Amino acid sequence: MSASQSAVRSRAEAVQVSRTFDWMILFTLFTAVLGGYHIHYMLTGGDWDFWTDWKDRRLWVTVAPIVSITFPAAVQACLWWRYRLPVGATISVVALMIGEWINRYLNFWGWTYFPVNICFPSNLLPGAIVLDVILMLGNSMTLTAVVGGLAYGLLFYPGNWPVIAPLHVPVEYNGMMMTLADLQGYHYVRTGTPEYIRMVEKGTLRTFGKDVAPVSAFFSGFVSIIIYFLWHFFGRWFAKTDFIADDNL
Amino acid sequence: MKIKDKVAKLSFVALLITMTAAMFYAPTASAHGEKSQAAFMRMRTIHWFDLHWSKEEVAVNDTMTLNGKFLVFAGWPETVDKPEVSFLNIGIPGPVFIRAGSWIGGQLVPRSVSLELGETYEFKVLLKARRPGDWHVHSMMNVQGGGPIIGPGKWVTITGSMADFVNPVTTLTGQTIDLENYALDNVYFWHAVWFAIAFAWLLFWIKRPMFVPRHIAVSTGKANSLISAGDKKVGMAFALGTIVIVAASMGSTNEKYPVTTPLQAGLLRGMKTFQMPEATVSVKVDDATYRVPGRAMQMTLTMTNNGDSAVRLGEFNTAGVRFLDPAVHEDDTNYPDDLLAEEGLTVSDNSPLAPGETRTVEVTASDAAWEVYRLADLIYDPDSRFAGLLFFWDAKGARQLVTVDAPLIPTFI
Ligand SMILES: [Cu+2]
Numbered sequence: 001m002s003a004s005q006s007a008v009r010s011r012a013e014a015v016q017v018s019r020t021f022d023w024m025i026l027f028t029l030f031t032a033v034l035g036g037y038h039i040h041y042m043l044t045g046g047d048w049d050f051w052t053d054w055k056d057r058r059l060w061v062t063v064a065p066i067v068s069i070t071f072p073a074a075v076q077a078c079l080w081w082r083y084r085l086p087v088g089a090t091i092s093v094v095a096l097m098i099g100e101w102i103n104r105y106l107n108f109w110g111w112t113y114f115p116v117n118i119c120f121p122s123n124l125l126p127g128a129i130v131l132d133v134i135l136m137l138g139n140s141m142t143l144t145a146v147v148g149g150l151a152y153g154l155l156f157y158p159g160n161w162p163v164i165a166p167l168h169v170p171v172e173y174n175g176m177m178m179t180l181a182d183l184q185g186y187h188y189v190r191t192g193t194p195e196y197i198r199m200v201e202k203g204t205l206r207t208f209g210k211d212v213a214p215v216s217a218f219f220s221g222f223v224s225i226i227i228y229f230l231w232h233f234f235g236r237w238f239a240k241t242d243f244i245a246d247d248n249l
Numbered sequence: 250m251k252i253k254d255k256v257a258k259l260s261f262v263a264l265l266i267t268m269t270a271a272m273f274y275a276p277t278a279s280a281h282g283e284k285s286q287a288a289f290m291r292m293r294t295i296h297w298f299d300l301h302w303s304k305e306e307v308a309v310n311d312t313m314t315l316n317g318k319f320l321v322f323a324g325w326p327e328t329v330d331k332p333e334v335s336f337l338n339i340g341i342p343g344p345v346f347i348r349a350g351s352w353i354g355g356q357l358v359p360r361s362v363s364l365e366l367g368e369t370y371e372f373k374v375l376l377k378a379r380r381p382g383d384w385h386v387h388s389m390m391n392v393q394g395g396g397p398i399i400g401p402g403k404w405v406t407i408t409g410s411m412a413d414f415v416n417p418v419t420t421l422t423g424q425t426i427d428l429e430n431y432a433l434d435n436v437y438f439w440h441a442v443w444f445a446i447a448f449a450w451l452l453f454w455i456k457r458p459m460f461v462p463r464h465i466a467v468s469t470g471k472a473n474s475l476i477s478a479g480d481k482k483v484g485m486a487f488a489l490g491t492i493v494i495v496a497a498s499m500g501s502t503n504e505k506y507p508v509t510t511p512l513q514a515g516l517l518r519g520m521k522t523f524q525m526p527e528a529t530v531s532v533k534v535d536d537a538t539y540r541v542p543g544r545a546m547q548m549t550l551t552m553t554n555n556g557d558s559a560v561r562l563g564e565f566n567t568a569g570v571r572f573l574d575p576a577v578h579e580d581d582t583n584y585p586d587d588l589l590a591e592e593g594l595t596v597s598d599n600s601p602l603a604p605g606e607t608r609t610v611e612v613t614a615s616d617a618a619w620e621v622y623r624l625a626d627l628i629y630d631p632d633s634r635f636a637g638l639l640f641f642w643d644a645k646g647a648r649q650l651v652t653v654d655a656p657l658i659p660t661f662i
Contacts, residue, residue: 026459081467083463083464094447113345113411125446129488132484137481155491158495161499162439162501163436167432168509168510171420171421175357176359184428187349190344191338195336196335196393201514
């Protein structure tokens with residue numbers, strides 16, 4: 001308290017300084033999360049997020065939520081327990097997706113000329129919003145991890161289906177059946193990404209017949225729960241070395 | 250405190266750097282790795298020959314082909330994974346052409362294939378021009394565990410404007426769409442919808458004073474006063490709204506696209522091989538040296554003709570560089586100049602080798618291409634062997650192919 005009282009002369013001025021501070025922290029948080037989260041997601045989710053012919057019902061559905069619940073969990077831990085702000089997950093995912101859109105639009109399309117309809121990012125927003133609301137309503141890390149983590153995994157595939165479905169319409173191409181997404185991957189040549197490194201439709205869930213997406217989504221949700229706990233702890237630990245170093249504030 | 254500040258500062262700088270790095274990531278578009286690829290990789294893995302680029306200039310939306318044959322070298326190096334999972338690619342800088350089709354032995358190969366050592370295959374790649382410019386078009390084979398094996402390249406010019414490019418495809422449900430921008434509005438629409446909802450949620454919280462007063466409230470034990478009953482109601486509305494929109498949009502999507510299939514993947518096996526005429530000439534490499542100052546390779550070959558017509562050696566082909574003896578064979582396929590040594594092959598005695606005859610000859614293959622294409626770097630390889638294809642012709646023009654594979658000794662004087 002003493003620091004802020006000595007620096008300003010009136011209450012109005014204190015409010016103004018505090019608001020300026022809000023924007024500075026928000027901006028710093030946003031860009032830092034954007035950078036860290038973006039590179040993390042590129043290294044772990046990478047090609048599954050880059051290309052439509054990697055967005056399958058098994059591995060994409062499983063991998064994307066698991067590797068993307070990380071930063072939301074950590075930022076939530078910081079913003080909720082320190083400030084009771086239930087926006088950690090949404091802020092993280094908005095930052096990530098803005099970064100991704102800039103990268104995909106300027107580099108994938110603008111620089112390398114891949115059509116945007118093959119390299120758009122996955123939609124992670126529905127899960128993030130639900131994750132924030134569950135933390136706000138429950139005020140509990142365990143509840144958010146279990147219910148929120150599961151919901152985050154489950155909402156991913158249906159949340160992306162309206163965007164992906166048109167690309168899963170089948171075509172017959174020179175005597176072979178494939179989806180439009182497969183055809184995009186074949187047409188728009190990637191010299192650095194040969195077909196065999198594409199990891200799609202592989203796994204041991206064959207016994208579930210054609211309903212693999214829900215099973216993959218459940219599996220992803222369960223693993224997301226564990227990852228949530230882990231990164232929530234990271235976030236809490238990281239939040240200790242606070243931006244505001246003065247613990248008496 | 251000072252160390253803490255420094256760490257904080259450094260980690261912030263690191264974050265900014267990673268952020269910048271992430272922003273500038275673009276998929277590899279370059280296809281000009283051909284010269285930097287180890288010489289033994291180019292000489293002892295896939296031998297490309299009979300290559301033909303159908304055009305040197307092509308307008309946007311028009312097509313051209315690159316076709317030819319490749320021999321999967323029997324003496325495949327130990328250090329490179331066998332081509333059990335391979336993908337016939339095309340070496341171009343990104344999607345300047347689209348790959349409208351690719352075939353091995355007449356079979357469409359949009360997926361990876363299994364190749365057999367020692368076999369020859371016929372291939373064809375159909376390209377449709379998309380982006381104007383001068384592009385180096387290479388044949389290319391990706392081998393799992395071995396990396397890209399880049400074949401010969403030729404400059405092709407695309408004329409016109411990319412704005413005119415169309416990519417019509419007819420689906421199994423009967424619609425004809427333009428894959429170049431198909432479903433793009435739909436992508437933008439749904440992302441805009443979700444960004445709008447997310448921003449509304451953020452705005453609901455960001456519009457009120459945030460960090461300092463809320464931190465004070467939390468640290469003085471008044472955390473619960475920060476979330477009102479109204480806030481909880483709004484939160485509930487956002488969560489339920491999200492779930493309802495996800496469910497509804499999924500339902501309407503399924504109605505709009507009743508027929509969808511999973512992505513298709515899987516290895517193609519049993520590719521049809523190309524049967525070259527049985528070689529009746531046998532060749533033994535007695536020794537081979539590379540003369541560094543002369544940019545020339547010299548081999549002593551003992552050749553025996555076991556066939557019934559006389560033959561002459563007309564071409565030595567290694568890593569796509571072709572050394573010809575013009576007295577025997579001349580190129581009429583418009584092969585790239587930099588890879589063609591039209592008079593690069595000299596044979597000490599190249600008179601027809603009669604049936605039953607055995608002869609030992611000195612063969613010299615010399616051209617600047619040894620240096621330009623860094624094939625001479627071979628002599629610095631741990632296992633400095635060279636390999637290549639020898640082509641013989643008889644008087645009627647019948648051709649036969651013999652592979653050679655032997656150690657190479659450099660001479661520096
Ligand atoms: Cu090139």
